[in-house]
Amino acid sequence: xxxxxxxxxxxxxxxxxxxxxxxxxxxxxxxxxxxxxxxxxxxxxxxxxxxxxxxxxxxxxxxxxxxxxxxxxxxxxxxxxxxxxxxxxxxxxxxxxxxxxxxxxxxxxxxxxxxxxxxxxxxxxxxxxxxxxxxxxxxxxxxxxxxxxxxxxxxxxxxxxxxxxxxxxxxxxxxxxxxxxxxxxxxxxxxxxxxxxxxxxxxxxxxxxxxxxxxxxxxxxxxxxxxxxxxxxxxxxxxxxxxxxxxxxxxxxxxxxxxxxxxxxxxxxxxxxxxxxxxxxxxxxxxxxxxxxxxxxxxxxxxxxxxxxxxxxxxxxxxxxxxxxxxxxxxxxxxxxx
Amino acid sequence: xxxxxxxxxxxxxxxxxxxxxxxxxxxxxxxxxxxxxxxxxxxxxxxxxxxxxxxxxxxxxxxxxxxxxxxxxxxxxxxxxxxxxxxxxxxxxxxxxxxxxxxxxxxxxxxxxxxxxxxxxxxxxxxxxxxxxxxxxxxxxxxxxxxxxxxxxxxxxxxxxxxxxxxxxxxxxxxxxxxxxxxxxxxxxxxxxxxxxxxxxxxxxxxxxxxxxxxxxxxxxxxxxxxxxxxxxxxxxxxxxxxxxxxxxxxxxxxxxxxxxxxxxxxxxxxxxxxxxxxxxxxxxxxxxxxxxxxxxxxxxxxxxxxxxxxxxxxxxxxxxxxxxxxxxxxxxxxxxx
Numbered sequence: 001x002x003x004x005x006x007x008x009x010x011x012x013x014x015x016x017x018x019x020x021x022x023x024x025x026x027x028x029x030x031x032x033x034x035x036x037x038x039x040x041x042x043x044x045x046x047x048x049x050x051x052x053x054x055x056x057x058x059x060x061x062x063x064x065x066x067x068x069x070x071x072x073x074x075x076x077x078x079x080x081x082x083x084x085x086x087x088x089x090x091x092x093x094x095x096x097x098x099x100x101x102x103x104x105x106x107x108x109x110x111x112x113x114x115x116x117x118x119x120x121x122x123x124x125x126x127x128x129x130x131x132x133x134x135x136x137x138x139x140x141x142x143x144x145x146x147x148x149x150x151x152x153x154x155x156x157x158x159x160x161x162x163x164x165x166x167x168x169x170x171x172x173x174x175x176x177x178x179x180x181x182x183x184x185x186x187x188x189x190x191x192x193x194x195x196x197x198x199x200x201x202x203x204x205x206x207x208x209x210x211x212x213x214x215x216x217x218x219x220x221x222x223x224x225x226x227x228x229x230x231x232x233x234x235x236x237x238x239x240x241x242x243x244x245x246x247x248x249x250x251x252x253x254x255x256x257x258x259x260x261x262x263x264x265x266x267x268x269x270x271x272x273x274x275x276x277x278x279x280x281x282x283x284x285x286x287x288x289x290x291x292x293x294x295x296x297x298x299x300x301x302x303x304x305x306x307x308x309x310x311x312x313x314x315x316x317x318x319x320x321x322x323x324x325x326x327x328x329x330x331x332x333x334x335x336x337x338x
Numbered sequence: 339x340x341x342x343x344x345x346x347x348x349x350x351x352x353x354x355x356x357x358x359x360x361x362x363x364x365x366x367x368x369x370x371x372x373x374x375x376x377x378x379x380x381x382x383x384x385x386x387x388x389x390x391x392x393x394x395x396x397x398x399x400x401x402x403x404x405x406x407x408x409x410x411x412x413x414x415x416x417x418x419x420x421x422x423x424x425x426x427x428x429x430x431x432x433x434x435x436x437x438x439x440x441x442x443x444x445x446x447x448x449x450x451x452x453x454x455x456x457x458x459x460x461x462x463x464x465x466x467x468x469x470x471x472x473x474x475x476x477x478x479x480x481x482x483x484x485x486x487x488x489x490x491x492x493x494x495x496x497x498x499x500x501x502x503x504x505x506x507x508x509x510x511x512x513x514x515x516x517x518x519x520x521x522x523x524x525x526x527x528x529x530x531x532x533x534x535x536x537x538x539x540x541x542x543x544x545x546x547x548x549x550x551x552x553x554x555x556x557x558x559x560x561x562x563x564x565x566x567x568x569x570x571x572x573x574x575x576x577x578x579x580x581x582x583x584x585x586x587x588x589x590x591x592x593x594x595x596x597x598x599x600x601x602x603x604x605x606x607x608x609x610x611x612x613x614x615x616x617x618x619x620x621x622x623x624x625x626x627x628x629x630x631x632x633x634x635x636x637x638x639x640x641x642x643x644x645x646x647x648x649x650x651x652x653x654x655x656x657x658x659x660x661x662x663x664x665x666x667x668x669x670x671x672x673x674x675x676x
Contacts, residue, residue, distance in 0.1 A: 071523070107522075137585055150522070150530035159458060184488070184573040185409070185446075192488035192570045216574040217581035233532045234553040235522040236571055243555035244582050247475055252590070255610050265606025272593050272600035 004034035005317050008090040008099035011041030012309045013106020014070045015303050018042075021105065022049035024309025029059035032314060038063045038099060040086040065089045071302065075109030079117055087111060092119035094295040101296035101316040103287065105304040112147050115290045115297045125292035127156050130231070130299055131164060132288035133172075134241055136222030143227050144170055146234035146288065147299075154198040157181070157228055158205065163291050163328055164226035165208045170327040172225075176209045180224035182233055183213035194230060202228070244300075287312035289319055292328055296320065342372035343655050346428040346437035349379030350406045351444020353641050354388035356380075359443065362647025367397035374402045376437060378424040405428045409640065417455055421633060425449060429456035430625055438636035439654040441625065443642040446503030448543070450485050453628045453635045454512035460667045463630035465494050466567070468637055469502060469508075472579055474560030480506055481565050484572035484626065485637075492536040495541065495566055501629050501666055503546045508665040510563075514547045518562035519584040520571055521551035532568060532643035540566070580639075624648035627657055634658065 009025055011018045018041055025037040036059050039046050043064040050060065067085040070242045084090060093099040102119075104111050108130070115128055125305055130147030133140040144164040149156070152155045161179050164186045168177035181202060183191045189201065190213065214224050216237065229237070252273075256266035286299035287308070296319055300312045347363055349356045356379055358614035363375040374397050377384050381402040388398065405423040407416045420426060425444060429452045431437040440457075442449050446468070453466055468485030471478040482502040483490070490498075499517050519540060522531045528551065529537065540548045552562050554575065567575070590611075596602035625646070627639035634657055640652045 011381065053381040133646035138588065184570055184577075190447075195570075215581075216577035219578060220581045231534075232522055233571065233574055236574055239522075239554035240557060240575060240578050241582065243558045243585065244579065247558035248583065248586055251475065253609065256607055258610050262607045262610035265608075265610075268603025269594055269600045269607060270603075272596050272603075273590065331461065 008093040008100045008102045010086045011039040012086045012105035013104040020306045023306035025311040026053040026055045028313035040090040069110045071107045075113040102299045104298045119136045119295040128292040139224030145231045149231040152230040156324045157198045166331045171322045177225035178211045179226040180214035182229035210287045342436045344374045346376045346431040346440045348424045348442035349377040351442040358644045359487035361644035364391040364393045365648040366651035378428040407448045409445045412452040424536040441636045443638045457633040466630040476560030483569045487569040490568040495536045504669045506563045509660045515563035516549045517564040518552035
């Protein structure tokens with residue numbers, strides 16, 4: 001398992017745990033023999049699910065975690081009190097290097113707090129952002145931050161811009177990535193207090209390619225490689241992306257059933273349409289890494305099914321190869337884009 | 339012209355002024371003989387455009403306004419200094435009852451400030467919100483606020499919830515409209531400081547049907563009739579709606595051209611697809627009224643073309659009949675849903 005990866009998976013996190021999570025783990029190890037998954041969760045429940053499937057036995061093991069952190073729990077308290085929860089135990093495995101990555105569809109807040117408190121931040125990182133790649137007309141853009149870091153300060157957004165630039169340059173391979181801040185108008189004078197304070201600071205940054213404001217309308221056109229915003233706004237953008245794409249797909253499908261003519265047409269276009277809309281489906285991307293930690297922590301949607309979990313696990317192989325956090329560590333304290 | 343309307347139109351506002359604005363006015367009067375449009379703007383420029391078209395001459399007149407308020411100008415200063423601008427003159431026509439409505443694609447900030455300072459607020463209204471109807475799977479929802487009122491306070495959001503309920507009940511005709519606040523999770527504990535402070539206040543409101551948080555993912559499904567948020571978030575939602583719908587349409591079109599099979603299918607589905615996607619095109623709705631003023635002020639997108647301007651003018655007929663602001667006035671200070 002030279003090139004393999006050991007993934008600690010939160011078997012109890014998310015709306016469809018443990019069923020879909022366990023199925024996702026099975027699908028992942030069946031897809032790639034270089035993956036070992038530790039299913040961290042309540043042993044009896046996880047075993048019951050796992051029994052249904054066939055898979056290479058040596059690729060999955062169960063780590064018993066008797067406690068469960070619920071989505072509604074205040075995160076700081078939950079991480080502090082529930083030492084035997086899947087999130088705390090899984091994070092500890094990353095810290096102790098027993099696992100290369102931790103993947104969870106559970107409480108965003110608890111994953112964020114656990115990442116900082118247990119795994120630990122890279123020196124100099126103020127707030128580790130959750131930064132998913134979102135599909136655009138031109139490819140992908142990095143939306144930074146979508147985490148639970150609400151009510152950020154200008155200095156946080158400036159650091160997100162730097163971290164995002166490092167990611168897009170060193171991981172995605174885009175030279176001189178364009179950085180823009182989400183705003184309600186193109187002019188520098190526009191915006192809320194946070195954006196107005198942050199804008200001049202970004203302009204002064206010599207180590208990023210800041211191109212100014214971006215209106216939400218322009219995001220799907222791929223006008224910026226790194227889209228900087230505070231987490232509340234980022235969360236709204238990410239979730240509206242998902243909701244609107246799936247709603248439009250449904251609306252189009254129903255519309256096509258409205259006449260015989262279009263029904264025949266629909267049969268003919270089905271493969272092409274499916275392929276096209278898949279390229280705009282955020283779930284393909286599986287999960288988003290929490291950037292700026294000393295270990296790899298990946299958060300997937302709370303609503304993740306087996307496919308998203310499988311994709312998030314497979315993605316960890318890439319994240320590990322790309323050495324994301326190592327690259328952030330080596331570049332954040334020098335000149336941003338290194 | 340008993341049932342007609344007189345609309346003062348900002349001929350100088352928006353990215354495509356005065357060309358598209360003048361064309362929109364011509365299209366509107368050609369579509370409906372009960373409309374009179376005052377084109378407020380630089381006389382020579384407006385005349386030059388208007389000369390190209392044929393229309394009932396008695397339905398359009400020009401009001402000379404030598405000054406122009408640019409989008410980048412600080413709004414308060416612009417309204418105070420540029421007394422001969424199209425926005426100030428047009429708003430004054432509404433105030434003096436020389437016009438029934440003012441329509442502008444110009445600076446949101448200036449329209450908002452002008453609406454408050456020149457036209458005036460209904461007694462008891464703290465901040466007049468800009469509230470467009472957005473398309474959903476089930477029909478339409480009111481997104482309140484999308485204006486230039488950034489950094490709102492909890493009391494503003496509570497009033498938006500009340501105003502939105504009145505609008506959806508008395509104007510759109512939905513009994514007991516469901517009100518939700520945009521949030522990053524379904525639980526009451528989630529959110530930024532503003533949402534956390536506002537949530538309990540909304541829960542206490544007896545005159546609205548508050549259903550809790552709504553995640554952006556659920557907005558296109560039409561889960562709430564009144565979607566409450568502060569203007570920065572509302573603006574992001576509205577513009578991402580536009581951007582993503584048009585981008586997905588383009589992506590689908592290009593996808594369909596990828597094989598002969600799907601090209602034939604595309605020809606067959608074209609009419610149905612067009613019809614379907616039109617129902618999700620926000621530009622059909624033309625503009626949004628600024629709610630809570632003593633007169634009718636409608637803001638359309640800065641990027642409005644002739645179609646949006648035409649629709650916004652025609653919409654004023656409906657807004658006038660619906661007596662939106664009269665209904666807000668009669669209900670806001672009593673019991674919300676009256």
